[in-house]
Amino acid sequence: MSHHFAGGKTMGLMKLLVLALVVFALLTLWRRIKAKSAARSKRAQRADTPQTMVKCSHCRVHVPEKKALRSPNGWYCCAEHRDTHNHE
Numbered sequence: 001m002s003h004h005f006a007g008g009k010t011m012g013l014m015k016l017l018v019l020a021l022v023v024f025a026l027l028t029l030w031r032r033i034k035a036k037s038a039a040r041s042k043r044a045q046r047a048d049t050p051q052t053m054v055k056c057s058h059c060r061v062h063v064p065e066k067k068a069l070r071s072p073n074g075w076y077c078c079a080e081h082r083d084t085h086n087h088e
Contacts, residue, residue, distance in 0.1 A: 058085040 052065040057074030058081035069076045076082035 056081055058082070 053062045054075035056077040
């Protein structure tokens with residue numbers, strides 16, 4: 001009988017181990033899904049945020065302020081236009 005009892009403990013331990021493994025796998029999957037969802041949400045927020053646009057003083061093209069070049073004479077879309085306009 002003691003042999004059967006030891007086997008019962010092993011089965012209980014195996015069930016506990018399998019349950020722990022399933023819980024771990026589900027938690028890992030849930031975290032990945034949550035992280036992807038947060039990343040998508042963050043990208044969507046950035047895409048929806050309006051950008052300040054400025055006009056190039058040389059060619060009059062509008063560019064995002066973050067990408068434009070600033071000089072005492074105004075905003076420029078590229079270094080070439082800034083340099084050309086400053087030498088005129």
